[in-house]
Amino acid sequence: MIYTMTLNPAIDFLTQVPELQVGTLNRATDEQYFAGGKGINVSRVIKRLGVENIALGFIGGFTGEFIKEQLAQEKIATNFTRVTGTSRINVKVHGQSETAINTSGPAVTAAELEQLLKQLDQLKTKDIVVISGSTPKNVPKSYLLEMVQRIHATGAQFILDVEGLVLLDALPYQPLLLKPNQDELAELFGEHALTAAQIDEYGQQLVAKGAQHVIVSLGGAGAILYTSQGKYRADPVIGTVKNTVGAGDSVVAGFVATWQQSHDALTSFKYGVAAGTATAFHDDLATQAQISDLLTKIHIIGE
Ligand SMILES: Nc1ncnc2c1ncn2[C@@H]1O[C@H](COP(=O)(O)OP(=O)(O)O)[C@@H](O)[C@H]1O
Numbered sequence: 091m092i093y094t095m096t097l098n099p100a101i102d103f104l105t106q107v108p109e110l111q112v113g114t115l116n117r118a119t120d121e122q123y124f125a126g127g128k129g130i131n132v133s134r135v136i137k138r139l140g141v142e143n144i145a146l147g148f149i150g151g152f153t154g155e156f157i158k159e160q161l162a163q164e165k166i167a168t169n170f171t172r173v174t175g176t177s178r179i180n181v182k183v184h185g186q187s188e189t190a191i192n193t194s195g196p197a198v199t200a201a202e203l204e205q206l207l208k209q210l211d212q213l214k215t216k217d218i219v220v221i222s223g224s225t226p227k228n229v230p231k232s233y234l235l236e237m238v239q240r241i242h243a244t245g246a247q248f249i250l251d252v253e254g255l256v257l258l259d260a261l262p263y264q265p266l267l268l269k270p271n272q273d274e275l276a277e278l279f280g281e282h283a284l285t286a287a288q289i290d291e292y293g294q295q296l297v298a299k300g301a302q303h304v305i306v307s308l309g310g311a312g313a314i315l316y317t318s319q320g321k322y323r324a325d326p327v328i329g330t331v332k333n334t335v336g337a338g339d340s341v342v343a344g345f346v347a348t349w350q351q352s353h354d355a356l357t358s359f360k361y362g363v364a365a366g367t368a369t370a371f372h373d374d375l376a377t378q379a380q381i382s383d384l385l386t387k388i389h390i391i392g393e
């Protein structure tokens with residue numbers, strides 16, 4: 091079974107403000123609400139690809155109820171840990187460019203943290219846990235590593251799509267996949283911007299230190315996969331970008347859903363890039379049909 095772990099779920103409130111201006115009243119021309127947070131996006135795309143999965147994480151308040159209802163409508167199984175606070179609302183404004191305000195989310199108590207950790211002890215060796223997104227503000231940095239250690243102890247695999255140095259601490263536990271974007275990779279190694287040579291150097295370093303697969307996503311410039319076998323580049327597909335919220339999560343979803351069935355890194359990478367691209371080219375997350383349509387346009391080149 092694939093599990094997704096969203097420690098800080100959100101309602102994504104997407105609104106269109108064609109000529110957004112700061113410091114004045116703006117009138118929106120359209121608005122939509124989606125169940126979001128990175129792990130939840132991963133769950134939604136995995137399910138659209140026809141693969142069962144269970145969404146885990148902390149959820150609370152009226153916003154939490156909305157998220158649960160939306161997932162139930164999409165027939166996605168959940169086993170959330172209820173918290174006393176209210177899950178957050180993130181604001182994504184589409185104008186001439188995309189502007190986002192990601193809020194911080196509710197605090198989580200020590201008992202709630204422990205309750206969620208205990209769920210991990212039930213994992214089986216064939217399970218994969220995708221841990222994605224930010225942690226609520228009062229959660230200690232050590233919590234993510236504790237999760238990784240608990241998952242590893244059961245023999246299950248894990249994928250990490252989070253920010254921060256925990257990515258380096260998790261390497262000895264051999265993550266199935268890390269998916270930093272270019273900025274996240276730079277931050278991880280204390281750099282501001284990376285040259286192509288530095289992306290290679292750091293991507294390969296993550297593999298050498300334990301990651302089984304590393305996908306560095308490059309937004310409109312495509313993505314690169316690093317494995318112990320080599321480096322593979324997926325050039326970008328040219329198209330009209332509608333909404334890049336969840337594009338990275340779609341890459342993770344396409345990869346893990348395909349990996350679970352094929353254990354083939356290149357096919358999984360191809361589905362990941364097709365899913366990320368399909369999400370970028372549509373309003374909501376990619377559907378199976380949109381992903382299938384794009385597959386023939388994704389060319390993976392070994393370098
Ligand atoms: N403007 C774009 N044009 C084409 N493909 C895109 C675009 N933006 C994102 N994608 C696709 O989605 C993937 C993930 O997007 P990216 O922005 O790198 O991730 P994240 O959301 O994690 O920052 C990219 O590797 C690419 O395949």
Ligand SMILES: O=P(O)(O)OC[C@H]1O[C@](O)(COP(=O)(O)O)[C@@H](O)[C@@H]1O
Binds near residue numbers: 131224335338
């Ligand atoms: O575009 P990405 O990186 O795939 O992730 C988008 C998701 O991440 C969020 O921006 C939340 O990110 P954080 O957990 O890092 O705050 C959600 O609002 C959105 O659903």
